[in-house]
Structures are given as C-alpha cells and as structure tokens.
Amino acid sequence: MVIKHLRKWLVSGLLSFSAVTAVQAQTFVFTAIPDEDETKLVERFRGVADYLSEQLDVDVRYIPVKSYAAAVSAFRNNQVQLAWFGGLSGVQARRLVPGSEAIAQGVEDEAFVTYFIANTSTEIEPADSLADLEDNLRGKTFTFGSKGSTSGRLMPEFHLRDTFGEAPESVFSRVGFSGNHTRTLRLVEAGTYEVGALNFQVWEKELADGNIDTDAVQIIWKTPAYPDYQWTIRGDVNERFGEGFKDKVTKALLELGDPALLESFPRSGFIPASNDDYEPIRKTAENIGILD
Incomplete structure (x- = not known):
C-alpha cells in the first residue's frame, strides 16, 4: 500500500x-x-x-x-x-x-497626426486646410504608405475623400503605396511622387537626425488628431x-x-x-x- x-x-x-x-x-x-x-x-x-x-x-x-x-x-x-x-x-x-x-x-x-508632404518642385505652399490645397493637389502624383496603415493611408484617404468628394484615384494622376513611412518620405524627397502622406513621428525623427533634405521636400498640411x-x-x-x-x-x-x-x-x-x-x-x- x-x-x-x-x-x-x-x-x-x-x-x-x-x-x-x-x-x-x-x-x-x-x-x-x-x-x-x-x-x-x-x-x-x-x-x-x-x-x-x-x-x-x-x-x-x-x-x-x-x-x-x-x-x-x-x-x-x-x-x-x-x-x-x-x-x-x-x-x-x-x-x-x-x-x-x-x-x-x-x-x-x-493625439496622432499625419503630415502631407510635397516635393518643393511642385511649388505647393503650406496651408491650414486641405480645401485650400484642392486646386494645387489635383492632377499631381501621390503616394500613401502601406495599404493597412492608419497614418499613411486610412486617415489621409478619409480627409481626401471628405474634401474632394472623390476617391484619391480620381483626384491624382497616379496613386501609389510605398509600403512604409520612411519610403514615402524618400519617394517624395526624390520627386518620384510629388505628394505623399506619412506618420508625423517618422518625419520628426528623421528631421532631428538630419536625414531630410528640406530644400527638396516640405510639410504642406497636418491632419486633425486621432x-x-x-x-x-x-x-x-x-x-x-x-x-x-x-x-x-x-x-x-x-x-x-x-x-x-x-x-x-x-x-x-x-x-x-x-x-x-x-x-x-x-x-x-x-x-x-x-x-x-
């Protein structure tokens, strides 16, 4: 036992x-x-x-x-x-x-925001509202980040649709998806796309590290916070x-x-x-x- x-x-x-x-x-x-x-x-x-x-x-x-x-x-x-x-x-x-x-x-x-950025060759001046940029943006080339990105796609697309009353493909001459925020910055900086939207934190970090040519690219609009x-x-x-x-x-x-x-x-x-x-x-x- x-x-x-x-x-x-x-x-x-x-x-x-x-x-x-x-x-x-x-x-x-x-x-x-x-x-x-x-x-x-x-x-x-x-x-x-x-x-x-x-x-x-x-x-x-x-x-x-x-x-x-x-x-x-x-x-x-x-x-x-x-x-x-x-x-x-x-x-x-x-x-x-x-x-x-x-x-x-x-x-x-x-309270996150998205920056809309433009290659300086476009001569688009920064504005307080997206509506103020309507004439200057129409017909330009534009890149989002990833298709699943909040700051690189969802919120910028929402504001574009809300302002223009149209899908981005109807507003711009060409629409792309870069894949990530860093690549969006580089593509617009290089002029591959004239305008793009990216995470403000990525911009600020790259700027602080001296990795942005501010003669080639600038912020033209900031979204409301989300x-x-x-x-x-x-x-x-x-x-x-x-x-x-x-x-x-x-x-x-x-x-x-x-x-x-x-x-x-x-x-x-x-x-x-x-x-x-x-x-x-x-x-x-x-x-x-x-x-x-």
Whole structure:
C-alpha cells in the first residue's frame, strides 16, 4: 500500500513538474507592423524583447513581418501573442481574435497626426486646410504608405475623400503605396511622387537626425488628431502563460522607461489604452469601405 501511494505521488509529482517545465519553456512571441526600415525595427524590438524577458521571467522573442497584413495574420493564427499595431491594424486584429485587448499606447498616440508632404518642385505652399490645397493637389502624383496603415493611408484617404468628394484615384494622376513611412518620405524627397502622406513621428525623427533634405521636400498640411499606435494582446495569454500574465505584460509596458528604447519608437512613454479608444478608427475605416 505504501509503495502504491509512493508510486502515485511520484507520478503526480513528475506530471506537475512536467507541466511547470512546459509552461516555463514556452516562448512569448510578439511582432510589430513594418512601418519603417526593417533594420531600425529589429534593433528597437530586440531591445523590447530583452526588457520584457527580464520583467516577465519568460523567454520573449520578437519576429519581424513583411507587411501590415502579415502582422495581423500572425496575431490571428496565434503565432504571436502581442503586437505593436497601428490604429487600423489593431482594429482588424481584434475583430479577428475575440477577447484580445489594446493595453497600452504611446503618450503621443492619443493625439496622432499625419503630415502631407510635397516635393518643393511642385511649388505647393503650406496651408491650414486641405480645401485650400484642392486646386494645387489635383492632377499631381501621390503616394500613401502601406495599404493597412492608419497614418499613411486610412486617415489621409478619409480627409481626401471628405474634401474632394472623390476617391484619391480620381483626384491624382497616379496613386501609389510605398509600403512604409520612411519610403514615402524618400519617394517624395526624390520627386518620384510629388505628394505623399506619412506618420508625423517618422518625419520628426528623421528631421532631428538630419536625414531630410528640406530644400527638396516640405510639410504642406497636418491632419486633425486621432488615436493611433497601441500594444494589443491576445485574450488567451493567461491560459497559456499563467494567471495574471496579461496584467504583468501591461505593467511592464507601462513602466518601460529606458530612454534609448523610448527614443527609438519614438515615444516619451506608454500609457493605458482600451479597445474603446479606437472606436473612431473603426468607424472611419467602415465609412470609407476598408472594413466591412
């Protein structure tokens, strides 16, 4: 009888040990929309992975993706459990994964803006409203960023449609999608496209780093503010990584204070976010037909 109980205890203990080991051995994986050059993103998010691994006491890995759609797909398929999304891609991802939540955003993401920029050869002067630029913009070539970008496509397209009463393809002689904000800047700077729209943070960071030829390109209009980037986490992480894990991730992100890491985003810090914060983005996307 004693041997039987001992055997049962040993088996039970081994199973428990195996379960704990399996949980500890799991890797928490995250990704981010490829809104800038890949080398910059890899450097930034490897730093975030190291920070989260230390704070969460689990193995944390960042995996790069090639497109906004790929980031959403990876989240939907549980290849990643956390993602740094833009406003639109976050809305798309949370629609596909019930129970997922926006948990943190940059301080600057509460009131984000898009810059419309133009090659100086167009001689378009900056204006206070898009309507003031209507005659100067019509017939020009124009590039958005990624098709899934909030600041590089959704919001600029919304304002163009609202102002012109037409689709961008009817306003401009040629419309393109550069793929990311840095590329939009370079294409307009080079004159490949005459006008473009990009994330204001990318412009400001590149300007501060001395990477913009201001004789070749300038800002001609700034959109009204809207909510944008956020960290979104899957709703099933507690089941996979243990009770309270989502709260630990949230706390770690909100307490991220490394100046170099924050500067790489660039953000001054992170603050709490919720799904409700992005209702304006969802409604805008539905309004122009990007979301069904």
